[in-house]
Amino acid sequence: MVNLFKCAARPAVFALDPEIAHGLTLKGIASGLLPRARHADDKRLAIRAAGLSFRNPLGVAAGLDKNGEAIDGLVKLGFGHVEVGTVTPRPQPGSPKPRLFRLVKDEAVINRMGFNNEGHDALAARLDARRKQGIVGVNIGANKDSDDRIADYAAGVARFAARADYLAVNISSPNTPGLRNLQAREQLARLLGAIAEEREKAATGTPVFLKIAPDLTEEGLDDIVAEIRASTLDGVIVSNTTLARDGLVDQRQAGEAGGLSGAPLFERSTALLARMRQRLGPEAVIIGVGGVSTGERAAEKIRAGADLVQIYSGMVYEGFDLVEASLKAMVTAMERMGVSSLAQLRDSSVEEWARKPF
Numbered sequence: 001m002v003n004l005f006k007c008a009a010r011p012a013v014f015a016l017d018p019e020i021a022h023g024l025t026l027k028g029i030a031s032g033l034l035p036r037a038r039h040a041d042d043k044r045l046a047i048r049a050a051g052l053s054f055r056n057p058l059g060v061a062a063g064l065d066k067n068g069e070a071i072d073g074l075v076k077l078g079f080g081h082v083e084v085g086t087v088t089p090r091p092q093p094g095s096p097k098p099r100l101f102r103l104v105k106d107e108a109v110i111n112r113m114g115f116n117n118e119g120h121d122a123l124a125a126r127l128d129a130r131r132k133q134g135i136v137g138v139n140i141g142a143n144k145d146s147d148d149r150i151a152d153y154a155a156g157v158a159r160f161a162a163r164a165d166y167l168a169v170n171i172s173s174p175n176t177p178g179l180r181n182l183q184a185r186e187q188l189a190r191l192l193g194a195i196a197e198e199r200e201k202a203a204t205g206t207p208v209f210l211k212i213a214p215d216l217t218e219e220g221l222d223d224i225v226a227e228i229r230a231s232t233l234d235g236v237i238v239s240n241t242t243l244a245r246d247g248l249v250d251q252r253q254a255g256e257a258g259g260l261s262g263a264p265l266f267e268r269s270t271a272l273l274a275r276m277r278q279r280l281g282p283e284a285v286i287i288g289v290g291g292v293s294t295g296e297r298a299a300e301k302i303r304a305g306a307d308l309v310q311i312y313s314g315m316v317y318e319g320f321d322l323v324e325a326s327l328k329a330m331v332t333a334m335e336r337m338g339v340s341s342l343a344q345l346r347d348s349s350v351e352e353w354a355r356k357p358f
Contacts, residue, residue: 009319018100018109026065029073034320039327040078044334047080047342049307050207050234050285052135052165056080057342058298058326061289061310062139062168062211066117068126075134078323083310084123085139086170089155091119092143095175099258102316103250107293108265109313111241112258114175115141120159127163138164139211144176150191154198161202169195172213172240174259180213185223192231199232207234209287214239214268214358221272225279235285237310238273241265242290262313266291267356270304274353277305282347293317295329302330302342303349 013021028034039045045056059081060074068084075082094116101110117123123138140156142149153169160167171182171191182191195208210233212224228236241259248254248264269290277286288306292298293314301309314322334345 030070037078037324054080059310061312081135083137086141105249108262135165137166139168157198161206166207196232211237237287239269263293271356271358295325298326299329299333304353
């Protein structure tokens with residue numbers, strides 16, 4: 001099928017500054033006028049995970065709608081869940097511009113946005129004002145100049161546990177100096193303890209996921225798994241952007257600081273996903289994200305061990321056709337295997353992916 005976005009709209013969009021294009025895209029989504037994915041409500045794609053019922057496993061990753069401005073439009077597009085944020089307690093402008101770069105030959109994006117967002121108050125007000133529909137997750141972070149980053153995360157749990165269907169704890173962005181240090185075992189134990197305490201106070205039972213970086217050693221991965229097992233977390237999101245620049249064609253843009261997302265991240269993030277599935281076992285809930293630029297790659301995330309899949313950068317290059325392509329590819333993968341549920345499709349290529357380097 002012809003991708004009209006790639007043929008007609010993408011050249012015009014790419015003529016714009018990336019951040020301007022992003023803002024215009026959000027307005028277009030918020031209008032609610034974009035067509036809905038045909039397989040959005042296919043009953044074969046329905047899945048229950050972390051106590052939540054998803055109409056399909058495809059979600060939009062954090063970063064697209066930082067401030068919750070286009071949730072209803074994203075739900076209408078056909079996403080099974082929408083993750084907003086990353087949101088910090090206080091508003092912050094983020095890194096100096098330019099801070100968003102397209103690597104067109106690689107179908108990749110480098111960003112050093114730096115958690116630019118309007119803060120807890122603004123997002124809470126938007127969530128309170130909308131009619132509750134669709135599954136909405138809130139991705140929480142810490143202010144760059146915070147004196148106590150763990151307290152910032154606890155504040156995010158307190159503020160959004162009753163407003164979100166799930167929470168995502170983002171300690172893996174490379175664009176806030178020192179943030180990834182929270183993945184170290186001792187600090188991670190303190191963080192997860194504080195989050196568990198705050199969630200217990202909220203008494204909502206809201207599921208909490210930990211979003212990790214793809215730039216881990218096997219030892220670092222083992223440490224994270226050990227702390228996840230010892231915690232009350234409901235699952236893990238694999239993975240955030242990478243600092244690696246291996247094999248990029250666009251060497252001029254590759255030198256920009258920030259996290260790399262898009263097609264080149266697929267192999268690394270999917271290999272990490274499979275290792276995480278092996279370590280955590282079949283009961284843990286895992287959201288696979290990173291490098292989903294085709295429908296087949298979305299289906300492969302599930303085969304590699306994901307219960308749910310998220311996309312973002314792939315839509316920069318494929319447009320919103322990627323939503324339908326991803327859902328259709330999942331159905332096709334089930335039909336080829338002769339199975340009737342996503343649970344039967346999941347893990348069918350875990351061993352193969354877990355053998356690959358990351």
